[in-house]
Amino acid sequence: MKKTIGILGAGKLGTVLGQLALKAGYQVLIAGSGDPAKIALTVEVLLPGAGALSAAAVAAQAELIVLALPLGKYQTLDPKQLANKLVVDAMNYWWEVDGKETKLNDARTSSSELVQAYLKNSTVVKAFNHMGYHDLYDETRPSGAKGRKAIAFVGNDKQGLGRVAVLIDALGFDPYYAGELKQGIRLEPGSPVFGANVSLAELKKLVAAFVESPRGREVLRARGGEI
Amino acid sequence: MTTQKKLIFGLDSFGDIPTTAEGQLFTQAAAIRQVVAEGVLADQLGLDVIALGEHHRPEYAISSPETVLAGIATQTKNIILASGVTVLSSDDPVRVYERFATLDALSNGRAEVVLGRGSFTESFPLYGYNLEDYDLLFEEKVALFAKLKTEKPVSWSGKTRAPLKETAIYPQTEKGSLATRIAVGGTPESVVRAAKYGFPLTLAIIGGTPQRFVPYIKFYQKAAAKFSQPAYPIAVHSHGLIADTDEEAFELGWRHLRKSFVRIGRDRGWVPMSRAQFENEVKSGSFYVGSPETVAQRLAEMIRTLGVGRVELAYGAGELSAPARMHMIELYAKEVIPRVRKLLSEGSEK
Numbered sequence: 274m275k276k277t278i279g280i281l282g283a284g285k286l287g288t289v290l291g292q293l294a295l296k297a298g299y300q301v302l303i304a305g306s307g308d309p310a311k312i313a314l315t316v317e318v319l320l321p322g323a324g325a326l327s328a329a330a331v332a333a334q335a336e337l338i339v340l341a342l343p344l345g346k347y348q349t350l351d352p353k354q355l356a357n358k359l360v361v362d363a364m365n366y367w368w369e370v371d372g373k374e375t376k377l378n379d380a381r382t383s384s385s386e387l388v389q390a391y392l393k394n395s396t397v398v399k400a401f402n403h404m405g406y407h408d409l410y411d412e413t414r415p416s417g418a419k420g421r422k423a424i425a426f427v428g429n430d431k432q433g434l435g436r437v438a439v440l441i442d443a444l445g446f447d448p449y450y451a452g453e454l455k456q457g458i459r460l461e462p463g464s465p466v467f468g469a470n471v472s473l474a475e476l477k478k479l480v481a482a483f484v485e486s487p488r489g490r491e492v493l494r495a496r497g498g499e500i
Numbered sequence: 501m502t503t504q505k506k507l508i509f510g511l512d513s514f515g516d517i518p519t520t521a522e523g524q525l526f527t528q529a530a531a532i533r534q535v536v537a538e539g540v541l542a543d544q545l546g547l548d549v550i551a552l553g554e555h556h557r558p559e560y561a562i563s564s565p566e567t568v569l570a571g572i573a574t575q576t577k578n579i580i581l582a583s584g585v586t587v588l589s590s591d592d593p594v595r596v597y598e599r600f601a602t603l604d605a606l607s608n609g610r611a612e613v614v615l616g617r618g619s620f621t622e623s624f625p626l627y628g629y630n631l632e633d634y635d636l637l638f639e640e641k642v643a644l645f646a647k648l649k650t651e652k653p654v655s656w657s658g659k660t661r662a663p664l665k666e667t668a669i670y671p672q673t674e675k676g677s678l679a680t681r682i683a684v685g686g687t688p689e690s691v692v693r694a695a696k697y698g699f700p701l702t703l704a705i706i707g708g709t710p711q712r713f714v715p716y717i718k719f720y721q722k723a724a725a726k727f728s729q730p731a732y733p734i735a736v737h738s739h740g741l742i743a744d745t746d747e748e749a750f751e752l753g754w755r756h757l758r759k760s761f762v763r764i765g766r767d768r769g770w771v772p773m774s775r776a777q778f779e780n781e782v783k784s785g786s787f788y789v790g791s792p793e794t795v796a797q798r799l800a801e802m803i804r805t806l807g808v809g810r811v812e813l814a815y816g817a818g819e820l821s822a823p824a825r826m827h828m829i830e831l832y833a834k835e836v837i838p839r840v841r842k843l844l845s846e847g848s849e850k
Contacts, residue, residue, distance in 0.1 A: 319688060407708030
């Protein structure tokens with residue numbers, strides 16, 4: 274039986290991740306905002322073979338669900354529907370939409386921690402947020418291939434992390450475990466990793482370089498000298 | 501794949517601020533006059549379109565494209581005068597129609613409105629719109645604009661502007677409707693919207709391989725068929741920098757085109773584009789940077805891959821000098837375009 278992946282959000286990122294998952298042999302179920310009929314044509318042409326469903330149906334039928342909606346809308350998710358699921362948070366704070374005075378950009382808390390606090394009965398792992406969607410589409414390579422690029426992921430649940438590592442690899446990238454969920458701040462906008470489309474070795478360096486970046490220093494100050 | 505009609509070639513600008521040959525930065529006002537001079541030159545050289553985009557940022561001088569286009573209109577004969585884009589969400593469709601119908605009058609029917617949501621959002625707070633209404637604003641206003649295009653009395657009501665009751669809009673155009681396109685960056689819903697209202701589609705491809713958009717073109721055509729609307733030839737907007745040699749173009753592109761991306765990216769939290777990324781965009785991505793021969797080869801390949809009917813190169817990104825901009829326009833018109841046409845006709849004979 275095919276493994277199933279659910280995607281919430283049918284914009285640029287959700288569509289590209291769906292395409293990669295189909296290519297990797299997953300069964301893909303995807304929901305946009307509202308009525309599935311609105312995305313039926315998108316799915317028929319851009320994601321042939323995927324299912325266009327409501328968010329509730331996607332959540333009910335998939336054990337692993339990727340969040341690809343605008344971060345500012347995370348509280349429209351239903352925590353009950355996502356309870357006991359592995360939730361991959363690919364969302365990012367975007368100041369132009371979310372504003373500058375917001376918890377989403379708080380140096381003390383990574384946005385994925387907010388999502389985890391909201392989805393308190395789900396296992397949240399942050400991944401697929403730092404590479405631009407067109408790089409995601411263009412840069413997949415089989416395991417071991419020369420020039421393969423890496424995707425960083427963070428989280429607290431060992432089993433969930435293992436499954437996300439398998440997913441990242443299956444989609445065509447080297448997985449790089451960058452720490453607990455609170456370390457997700459190292460992957461957010463303003464960090465040296467954000468926008469990175471690089472090899473595993475290079476990605477490790479960029480994640481480590483966070484502490485010396487302006488955003489890293491701001492985070493260190495806000496968190497009392499420790500990330 | 502779409503039509504046998506002649507390929508259309510254009511130039512796009514946001515009114516980047518150029519420098520003099522000596523490196524002194526123009527004022528914003530002088531930058532606007534420079535764009536007018538470039539529009540006039542483009543018309544003299546036989547280019548088909550000039551498209552000017554709306555921004556509200558210090559590095560771009562154009563916030564009112566149709567006013568600059570009106571300046572070009574009265575000094576030119578043939579070139580199509582387009583926006584690229586008009587951020588309809590934060591504008592009033594009625595006033596947009598009135599202004600472009602005026603431009604259409606001044607230019608003897610050469611005005612074209614290119615509607616978009618815009619990848620920048622400065623116009624929302626500037627004009628008092630709420631970004632939370634991003635989708636609603638565009639959806640409602642495009643629907644109204646489609647009605648206005650009939651140039652018949654319109655009745656409309658919605659949440660984003662005052663209702664209209666059997667209201668006619670003036671001036672009316674001589675051809676009965678304004679040429680209108682929708683420009684999208686790749687959000688599937690935007691492509692469906694263009695098809696639904698029967699608008700031709702412009703794809704802004706600002707990074708990555710053009711091949712990625714092959715399914716989107718099929719998508720637009722299928723969507724148009726579903727809504728019983730015509731599927732028009734697609735236009736592609738990408739960045740270009742043409743100089744006499746590959747080396748010179750690469751050097752100028754690295755300095756100016758990359759810089760403009762880095763500056764915008766910084767606001768959005770992106771790491772600066774690396775040398776490797778820039779090289780990739782030039783080699784196989786969506787930056788058309790090089791000598792006339794290199795750019796012609798890459799454009800011909802993109803046109804073949806996507807089957808597009810119109811190509812628009814954004815020129816003068818960053819602080820490229822005014823003489824280098826004028827020279828690029830000459831190389832594009834005199835060398836690149838004839839060469840692309842030749843490459844494509846040779847390709848089709850095989």
